[in-house]
Amino acid sequence: MTKDGLTQSLQLDVPVRGQYDVIVAGGGPAGCAAAIACAREGRNTLLIEGTTALGGMGTMGLVPAWCPFSDKEKLIYRGLAGEIFRRSRAQVPNAGPHDLDWVPINAEALKRIYDDMVEDAGVTVLFQSQVCGVQAQAGRAEAVMIQNKQGLSFYTARVFIDCTGDGDVAVMAGAGCEVGNPGGYVQPSTHCFTLGHVDTYAYEHVLGDRMRNYDLTDDCICLQLMRDPELDLIVDTHFCNSLVAPGTVGFNAGHIFELDSTDPVAVSRALMQGRRLAQQFLVGLKRYAPEAFANAYVAQTGPLMGIRESRRILCDYRLTVEDYLARRSFPDEIGRNSYYVDVHQNSSELQAVQEGTFIADNRFERYGKGESHGIPYRSLVPVGLENVLVAGRCIGSDSLINGSVRVMPPCLVTGEAAGIAAAMAWEMPTPNVHAVPVERLQEKLLGYGAYLHLDAE
Numbered sequence: 294m295t296k297d298g299l300t301q302s303l304q305l306d307v308p309v310r311g312q313y314d315v316i317v318a319g320g321g322p323a324g325c326a327a328a329i330a331c332a333r334e335g336r337n338t339l340l341i342e343g344t345t346a347l348g349g350m351g352t353m354g355l356v357p358a359w360c361p362f363s364d365k366e367k368l369i370y371r372g373l374a375g376e377i378f379r380r381s382r383a384q385v386p387n388a389g390p391h392d393l394d395w396v397p398i399n400a401e402a403l404k405r406i407y408d409d410m411v412e413d414a415g416v417t418v419l420f421q422s423q424v425c426g427v428q429a430q431a432g433r434a435e436a437v438m439i440q441n442k443q444g445l446s447f448y449t450a451r452v453f454i455d456c457t458g459d460g461d462v463a464v465m466a467g468a469g470c471e472v473g474n475p476g477g478y479v480q481p482s483t484h485c486f487t488l489g490h491v492d493t494y495a496y497e498h499v500l501g502d503r504m505r506n507y508d509l510t511d512d513c514i515c516l517q518l519m520r521d522p523e524l525d526l527i528v529d530t531h532f533c534n535s536l537v538a539p540g541t542v543g544f545n546a547g548h549i550f551e552l553d554s555t556d557p558v559a560v561s562r563a564l565m566q567g568r569r570l571a572q573q574f575l576v577g578l579k580r581y582a583p584e585a586f587a588n589a590y591v592a593q594t595g596p597l598m599g600i601r602e603s604r605r606i607l608c609d610y611r612l613t614v615e616d617y618l619a620r621r622s623f624p625d626e627i628g629r630n631s632y633y634v635d636v637h638q639n640s641s642e643l644q645a646v647q648e649g650t651f652i653a654d655n656r657f658e659r660y661g662k663g664e665s666h667g668i669p670y671r672s673l674v675p676v677g678l679e680n681v682l683v684a685g686r687c688i689g690s691d692s693l694i695n696g697s698v699r700v701m702p703p704c705l706v707t708g709e710a711a712g713i714a715a716a717m718a719w720e721m722p723t724p725n726v727h728a729v730p731v732e733r734l735q736e737k738l739l740g741y742g743a744y745l746h747l748d749a750e
């Protein structure tokens with residue numbers, strides 16, 4: 294830390310409690326992959342997580358299923374992503390050993406998978422520790438300030454990776470960001486929940502297609518819930534659900550609109566609204582689907598609010614929906630992505646949803662078999678910051694393609710790449726993430742099993 298930084302820490306009476314080679318902020322899919330990859334390269338790595346477990350939205354957010362890991366032909370999110378996915382799938386008895394798409398998540402099992410993998414890699418983890426400040430000088434981060442039971446502390450490192458989803462560290466270090474679509478709307482949020490004591494035979498074999506939220510017919514339960522005036526918080530047909538364990542169905546259902554994830558008051562209010570929504574879903578399911586839900590109860594709502602979209606950091610490359618449409622490959626790509634442009638309707642589109650005229654999820658064509666686009670390393674490198682990388686949901690991207698790269702498989706991929714790149718930057722006399730030798734990074738990624746299209750135009 295510079296003399297000025299130390300002076301400031303003394304003035305604030307904030308001790309420096311640790312020095313690491315690389316610090317990763319946020320222990321979601323991106324942060325776990327980043328920390329494991331970095332420690333695997335031999336770097337002394339600290340992973341700072343605000344909650345009590347690793348996995349982010351996939352565990353503490355109770356997202357019930359992995360988005361597809363395939364391009365409809367083969368596994369394309371490989372390396373650490375593939376390993377985490379395989380271990381997670383093995384913990385879900387109702388998932389087949391070769392299933393690649395929409396595999397349910399057992400959140401408790403997944404927490405332990407991440408625990409084991411970070412410990413095996415030698416990562417130091419700090420739970421219940423929130424990054425609340427960054428000491429930075431002229432585009433160079435020197436320390437993160439965290440708050441936990443020990444009060445405020447500084448932790449220093451030579452390189453930092455921001456995997457907070459919201460780009461907290463990058464923004465606090467001085468990076469620029471954008472939020473929302475050109476109209477100013479962010480995607481709606483969802484507070485995921487699980488229902489227990491479900492009759493799973495009836496759920497799978499009696500209700501069957503009535504539990505879906507596409508190709509809607511009048512007997513679809515999500516339509517009946519939306520039309521029931523007593524269930525006033527259920528305003529649309531967002532209703533994804535998966536059997537995550539015996540008798541237990543996970544729901545990613547309902548929308549909370551225009552939530553600013555960086556506004557603590559708004560998030561607190563939304564969490565309470567989310568719990569009310571879960572209760573309304575329970576009441577409605579008992580009413581319209583008693584075969585499966587007559588005895589069900591709300592087993593859990595996610596400790597984390599489900600934020601689909603917030604800050605996107607301005608990076609050396611802004612991935613765009615045109616890249617998606619062109620199936621573009623990049624000379625500096627660090628992974629491929631095949632997920633569709635999954636942008637949920639915002640509040641201005643709600644009426645069309647309620648009237649059944651909104652064409653959900655199909656504003657952009659979905660890829661055919663074997664198709665994907667590249668993710669360039671430059672979209673992980675914030676403009677104006679020399680030793681900070683971003684990975685996961687907050688990478689440099691426009692709001693449309695962010696609807697695609699925000700899901701967990703590509704977040705794992707960008708995390709692994711950022712972890713290796715940070716380790717490489719650490720080796721430089723003065724770490725500079727913009728100058729990481731990309732071919733060497735790609736060689737390393739390929740060595741760990743990555744899927745890249747390097748010979749494409």
Ligand SMILES: Cc1cc2nc3c(=O)[nH]c(=O)nc-3n(C[C@H](O)[C@H](O)[C@H](O)COP(=O)(O)OP(=O)(O)OC[C@H]3O[C@@H](n4cnc5c(N)ncnc54)[C@H](O)[C@@H]3O)c2cc1C
Binds near residue numbers: 320342687
């Ligand atoms: C409602 C919803 C449903 C979704 N459904 C699916 C789905 O079905 N399948 C799928 O694959 N993806 C799905 N996604 C997308 C996916 O879950 C997330 O976008 C993805 O997890 C993002 O990964 P991440 O690592 O960037 O961030 P996150 O998973 O959000 O993890 C960020 C972590 O950082 C921590 N953190 C944040 N700020 C700080 C801080 N200042 N200090 C310390 N720690 C901090 C958080 O506690 C969290 O653990 C869904 C998302 C939402 C919101």
